[in-house]
Amino acid sequence: MRTTLTATEAIRARGDDLVALSHFIHAHPELGYEEYESSRAVANLAESAGFDVERGIASLPTAFRATQGTGDLRVVYCAEFDALPDVGHACGHNIIAASSLGAAIGLGAVADELNLTVILLGTPSEEGGGGKIDLIRSGYFDGVHAAMMVHPFPAERLAATCLAVDHFDVTFRGKEAHAAAAPWQGVNALDALTIAQVAIGLLRQQLRPGDFVHGYVVEGGSAANIIPSKAVGRFMARSLTSAKLAELRARIDACFEAGARATGATLSIAEIGSAFSHMESDQEILGHYRAAAEGLGRRFTLDDEGAAKPNISTDMANVSLVVASIHPMIMIPTNGAVNHQPEFTEACITKDADRAVMDGAMALAHTAIGVANDEHLRARLMARS
Numbered sequence: 001m002r003t004t005l006t007a008t009e010a011i012r013a014r015g016d017d018l019v020a021l022s023h024f025i026h027a028h029p030e031l032g033y034e035e036y037e038s039s040r041a042v043a044n045l046a047e048s049a050g051f052d053v054e055r056g057i058a059s060l061p062t063a064f065r066a067t068q069g070t071g072d073l074r075v076v077y078c079a080e081f082d083a084l085p086d087v088g089h090a091c092g093h094n095i096i097a098a099s100s101l102g103a104a105i106g107l108g109a110v111a112d113e114l115n116l117t118v119i120l121l122g123t124p125s126e127e128g129g130g131g132k133i134d135l136i137r138s139g140y141f142d143g144v145h146a147a148m149m150v151h152p153f154p155a156e157r158l159a160a161t162c163l164a165v166d167h168f169d170v171t172f173r174g175k176e177a178h179a180a181a182a183p184w185q186g187v188n189a190l191d192a193l194t195i196a197q198v199a200i201g202l203l204r205q206q207l208r209p210g211d212f213v214h215g216y217v218v219e220g221g222s223a224a225n226i227i228p229s230k231a232v233g234r235f236m237a238r239s240l241t242s243a244k245l246a247e248l249r250a251r252i253d254a255c256f257e258a259g260a261r262a263t264g265a266t267l268s269i270a271e272i273g274s275a276f277s278h279m280e281s282d283q284e285i286l287g288h289y290r291a292a293a294e295g296l297g298r299r300f301t302l303d304d305e306g307a308a309k310p311n312i313s314t315d316m317a318n319v320s321l322v323v324a325s326i327h328p329m330i331m332i333p334t335n336g337a338v339n340h341q342p343e344f345t346e347a348c349i350t351k352d353a354d355r356a357v358m359d360g361a362m363a364l365a366h367t368a369i370g371v372a373n374d375e376h377l378r379a380r381l382m383a384r385s
Helices: 002-013 015-027 037-050 092-108 129-136 191-206 242-263 283-295 316-320 344-345 351-373 374-385
Strands: 050-057 064-068 073-079 114-122 146-148 151-152 164-173 213-219 231-241 266-271 329-331
Touching: 002 015, 002 092, 015 037, 015 092, 015 351, 037 050, 037 064, 037 092, 037 114, 064 092, 064 164, 064 213, 064 231, 073 092, 073 351, 073 374, 092 114, 092 151, 092 351, 129 374, 146 316, 146 351, 164 191, 164 242, 164 283, 191 213, 191 231, 191 242, 231 242, 242 266, 283 351, 329 351, 351 374
Parallel strands: 073 114, 073 146, 151 329
Antiparallel strands: 050 064, 064 114, 164 231, 164 266, 213 231
16 A cells, blocks of 8 residues: 555655664663653654644643644654663663654654544653653543543553552651650551551452562661651552552551551652553554454464453553554563563663664554554544544
8 A cells, every 4th residue: 555655665765863862762771751852852753854842832841742744643653762770771762752743754654644633642750650641631632532642561462450559658757766765655657667567468359360568678767876756658540440459559558457447657648740540541542453453473472372362451441441552562572581680681782672662663553554444443443533
């Protein structure tokens, strides 16, 4: 099909720029809502490719919207570019940003012919904050008919099990005292956190499949001979749906309350960012993605064999509840490493990772072309908005 060829040629013409962008983001890891260099690099390249770019949207300095075309069908590609603490781009957001921009460039080349508008959204802080949720609340997904991105992973998968998740800080406050001379005058905040962690550990035996809780100690005292007056833990709770997550949180919060009650410490819980929902992938759009990816030589053996889907969480899930969306996983070889490991960081800057940038861009662009030419699907998406 001529439009597919035109989109492919447009992406290939920018291939060196896209790979260089992926490498630049990888070399400049920035945490959520602080992705100043990465966001600027993606937006600048979009602008040089002929997109109209609005920076700092939704009062977020690192969010942007880049638009090309004026057609009726509105397709969004989401560009993530935040990194993780310590391990940098161990989730491959450098690949995501470059492939989403590449897809937008390819689709932009045929936007007028297909009567569509292509939008690239720079979406900050996927690793915890929920930049896409900020953009939903500010109306940047209003009137959108389809939203897409690909995510690097050690295997080719059409979809993952996207768990609803809360992020929150737990703070216990007690009272200092000399740990040898008068420990009875103190209230041990660290003991409160320890009791809560033990209670959570025991609770895990009774958790439903799909329920998870994990966290770490952020602060636990200042000296061994001082009863800790403050202890802070950072936690995540996950479940299959938002409703089940609310039920899980009630049980987990009771564990923290037990720590406070047992020690006399006070307890406060502060939510971090926005809660991520479960995801509902659009199966018809996903069918077009599969055809496009297989046309590039990628295979979905694990999906065909019925292998269990990997568990992840993403704010793209929240998008899927308001816009027809897909979030497939694109394979990069990792020698056994999984996402969020340092070895995965290294795998995101290889020749195979560069190929994933290009394949991801072409697969996403071809997917949107397929959607635009699918009269039944196009009508369904247009009617939904």
